[in-house]
Amino acid sequence: MTTDTAAPVRSAQLSLRRILPPIVTGQEIVLLAVLVVLWVVLGIFTPAFLTPGSIGPLLVQVAPIALIGVGMTFVIITAGIDVSVAAMIMVSAVTTARMLVAFDIPAILAVLVAVVIGSALGALNGLLIAYGRVHPIIITFGTANLFQWLGLRVFDSSTVNGIPSTLEFFGRGGAGSTFGVPHSFAIAVLAVAAAWWFLRYAKAGRNLYAIGGNQNAARLAGIKVQPRLVWVYVITGALAGLAACMVIATGTATLDQSVGSGKELQVIAAVVIGGTSILGGRGSVVGTLLGAILVQTVVSGVTQLGWPTQLGFLFVGIFILIAVGTDLIRERTRRRA
């Protein structure tokens, strides 16, 4: 290495390229490859996997997971976790659905209601985590119970029937897609793109990695750690609210209290398959999107192959191990180098 003191600026530009992590991570390439292989295999062994009629609904199913996955990626990058997302979906969905039925509010308003509710719940998480200084998993276990209670109260021992098709823009049907691209998936992709840019180039985004890498040092460096943390959980809540709209739209005209259940683990699975380190400080939203698609591909693929449905989750488990395993190995070789 020659130290070119004479031309610091040029030297600066030279190293600029490598100041930020590479545009695509190894994990994303691996995931993409696995996905391509899976899709080709499924395309060969099932009659109709690679048709718009099959891929479209699959992507619709992916959308809410990927969308919340964006928020969850932020959360996990800050070395946190949020196990209350399923309960947040439930509260947002039932409240919004009830308002749709009772007041026939327009779609924009419905989305607004859902997002505001999600944000409020997320803010509670964020405030307790940032200022209570209790581990996020404990706080969100606690709030998950509270939110569930809240959701059940809103359900009031009944289902919400006759939900109008106001939100069909996000739906699985014809109104839910343009040129075969489901709107909900497109929204998820947009969110991923925005988050990718944010995490890579924006000050506030880069600071999340710092917070996750060493929270104390981040505080000493003058980063306002606590407000940042609150925002991260608020964003997750807001996205859960938006996802709730998609859940309403892709569901039937009836909403019951099982809405959202199990989604928290699905989202976390997508995020960790995507290469985000559960220890914080490292992660990518593109990986999360690919992870969400992978999980849904496996589950749908098993059904389409005619195998027992339950086997799908065995494969999901195995994929989690493989995906994170390759990441671990790569990380280890990087460290050694």
Next chain:
Amino acid sequence: GCTSRNDPGQTAEPGATDGASTEDLTIAFVPKLQGIPYFEAMNTGGQQAAEELGFEWLYQGPTTADAAAQADIVRSFIQQGVDVLFVAPNDPNSMAPLLEEAQAAGIHVATTDTDAPDSVREVFVNQASVDGIGEALTDTLLEAMGGSGQYAIVSCGETAANLNAWIEVQEAYTASEYPDAEIVDIVYAGEDQAAATQMATDLMNSHPDLTGLVGECTSSAPGVAQAVEDAGRTGEVFTVGLGTPQSMLPYLESGSSSGSILWDVEALGYLTGWAGVQLATDGDLGDLSGVDNEALAEAEYDESTGVLLLGPPTVFTAENAGDYDY
């Protein structure tokens, strides 16, 4: 001492109600799960019976369809010393010992909606026979499908005993009565509507010749219809299911559902309440003459099996589904 279980008269006074008034009679019902229209409608029927027959009706269900949570509630009702306890067990085997405990505490025990056959229950209030449901589902679907073709079943909880029993009947009945029809797959979506919809979509894709879908429970029945509607294949793929009338109404009207097989759930709740009174007062379960409820007209009691049957299942269509408010 530290226990009052040896004090006489501490536990409920089941004997005190002999034949006399039903004024301070308490009848409790523990559903599999609270908050779903099906059981809430049973609750409505039970309350109606309570008003008309003059007893106290208690209803409490777990927030998840979980045998353990259900057992906690049953235990609390035993403690409350109710006179009659009805349970719709999530897991029939697991409920048996608890029912025995309840009986030992002097409580009349019975099942409704789902039986616990190897238990001490005095009566099972049955909505419809297993055969009746399985056959009605099959007949309704195959009528729409024109008597032949491939169809698939989207079931719910993998371990739900009644769903699995109905599926067995459907398989046997299809094989014997509709030789040109075939069940190509059975999948399990849990209690999740969205998963049911996605699985139905996957099934339609993987079996291009599929012309029928069955939604085996109240969450998957609308789910499969929704999938057909989303795929734009209404009129090509027919669905039936066990859905509550209100949740099925939009699909029945649009034609994506050819019929919903269920029974008058409120009447089932009413019948449950009535049976409770009979148990507590040593009344005759076979004698429904005094009942002023036409929905119970076809109810009959089988002394030998201890089953009180509501009647044949009802097929809800676009015409009659609107008459029910659950």
Next chain:
Amino acid sequence: MTATTTITPPEQRRGQAARARDWFASGGLKDRATLLLGLIVLLLVVMGILDGVGLTSGQFNSDYLASTLIAYVPLALLALAELFVITSGRGGIDLSVGSMVSLTGIVFAMLYQQAGLPLAIAVVLAVLFGALLGAINGFLTAYLGYPALITTLATFYAYRSIALVVSEQRPISGPEISQFYNAAKAVELPVIGGTLPLVPLGVFTFLLPVAIVAWFVLNRTSYGRKLYAIGTNDTAAQWAGIDTRRTRMMAYVTAGAIAGLVGVYTVAQFASARPDAGTSGSGMALPAITIAVLGGVAITGGIGRLSGILLAALLIVWLNASILLVVPGNEGAQAQLLALGLVLLGASLLSNATIRRRQRGLSKPLSVPGTAAGSTR
């Protein structure tokens, strides 16, 4: 003043004040047990008053409290399993306990009911099988370096799926298994039993032996010391010559074995083996973790006591049982969620605040990048 005053040997006899200071200095652990005990007493008093003025729908008495212990056994046992795993540190957690319960329950029923093995052998094999499942978790986590959350999320899905596939999603039951309910049901205690409520047998056959063994393991064996050591500081444990990987792996094996035992217990409790026994609804893992945390187990490892677990589980079981007597109808079951959430949040926020006040800035392990201790969790 001379320079010789610097060294004062530790006093042999220390006053009450010093003991009290130690007691506080040892962290929020004992505090947590006291807090929980206080809450239990408070609950009993409040319920007693409510019962006295007739606001409860049933008698709130010792018989009822005793009968609810049947649900206490699996909850406390699984929380104990989490204690081992979480205390082992480095983000230790086991999301798969519920799935292991389901799967070992099925395996037990197959061995006992279908293969007709003697009860004792079937139980031992089932527990060993649970240990094997735990060993898979442990191997992946301790030897291959997977974060525990990921390992056990994966095996949560995998074990659950296997349980459903091998049982063809049907519960297994039969005469032997129905008989086996006797192992869990309430019995009259010998000798003095007449004056005491009926206590579920499972408390004595399952919980008590495990709790006693666990207490000794945690407090009186070198394995216990090693477990707390790796949980407190993995790097330092390595330097101290502890086989950290084996110690950590054993924590997961223990959790698996306990989950296996709970699998057997649930078969007894429900008189049937359900392939979704530990995973239906919200599953058994999340409540178990919640109870462990409520019992004072630090999610960051190295801190956790048996007493906290036993008290926390008791508090929750009795709280739930009380709610059912006070709040009728569907609201009752819903209020259990509210209560659990509030107790968990309240207890952890409260005790965190007191710990922080007491030992603010207690030097954290230096963050050395590239080593295990560098990870902030």
Next chain:
Amino acid sequence: MTDTAQRTDPAPAPGPAPRLEMRDLSKRYGGVRAIRHADLTVQPGTVHALVGENGAGKSTLIKILSGAEHPDTGTISIDGTPVSIASTTDAIALGVQTVYQEPQLFPELTVAENFFVGREITRGPTIDWRAQAPRMLELLDTVGLDRSLASQPLGALSIAKQQQVSIAKALLEQASVLILDEPSAILTDAEIEVLFGVVRRLAADGVSIIYISHRLDELFRIADEVTIMRDGETVSSQPIGELTVREIAERMVGGAIAEGVHEAGEHGEQVLELEHLTLEGAFSDVSFSVRAGEVVGLYGLVGSGAAEVGEVVYGMRRATSGRMRAAGDDRHPATPAEAKRRGIRMVPANRTSQGSFSFQPIAFNITIGSLGLLGRFGWVSPKAERRIADDLIRRLAVKTPSGRQPIGAMSGGNAQKVVLARQIVEQPRLLVLAEPTQGVDVGAKEEIHRIIADLAERGAAVLVITTDLAEVQRIADRVLVFRSGRIAHEFPPTASQASLLAAAAGAEEHVEAPRLDTEEESR
């Protein structure tokens, strides 16, 4: 009370106000009075040394100044204006920059990013790398780091380099007060030279520097004034030239310090023997031996490879080639556990991250390495534990009210004794110590040296790996100087510091080179 140390507060200067004036500061942590009535006055453009025993209150004072802690009482003025420092951001805004003792950095981010965390130059919401890069590269040059490191993830750098990054980072913005809390503890001498150059330049530019170090001799080369703290109080403050190392040390401990003398006795059988031992990337072809009763010092600058020799001997790492015979066995120990079984023990270099179980009691910390002594069949007897712990607490004069105190609340020197105690619960056959007194105050250092000598006299073979010249001279029977992964030279303890340093730093002619050290060296 007879306080022998005279309080020589500089008289209120008639001229311009001092850069920094801290008056009557107090801070309690629960029952501990970390500092009481402490004063500190720093003039512009001076280097002000802050010294004191472990736990004297230096770091606390600094944390208050940098906004990381809030004082209970007292006032702070900068350039004559009273200020209130409520957060680290406030401090930075006032021009107070701090390099903490432990680098506060982000392992997953690149070196370049680490520079600007929290004070990025932005264009809209995005970070403007083009604007940031030149300044950063310049600062890398300033502290003598290679520019190519800018794109490395920080975690891939050695700790010493990370420390340099954190110093460079503190220079990013114009500082009026720069605080360096033991910046030299993990730097090599060459790196320290660069650091001193930077410090002098900054002082010349008018920056006031507060410099904390336990290496008293180095202070004389850099500091203008010195403030001495003892038990939370500032006992004196004056130009450093008025004092000698010895006088400073005496004031720190509040009395005279004993001169530790190590007697080289008879040495027994060979306990450790290395032949052509190599660990790729760390050291190669290392051969030497240690006998029972002998203290061998491995002296080398940070990164010389000496540290890794200890790790190999203790089984923390596997050598790539070569022969090692340790405690009568030809096999390389595969794990520390195996090494332990043979009677090999090692005290790691970092007592906090490698040595302490922070919230566990002292007794736990002492006995965790010898659980076999606490009972048979894997059993542990609390009584035996207490007995062993109390015994060692007494033997090593650990300052604690009881063995039940958590180690995390102890000062550095006491924690170090506890970590040492763990490894001598059973008399080891071979004891390896890495940096046994790093960051430990003079008094505790003395005691630890005596304990080491005592162990050797009782027949242990001792290998001391250190970057502290005075230490290796004081306690070793033989000194092996490491350079670039090889043994460069062997010296008797009587060799001058200059020779050792020259050998380690790579001078061509290292035997009895002219003394590089300051004239204060009076031992």
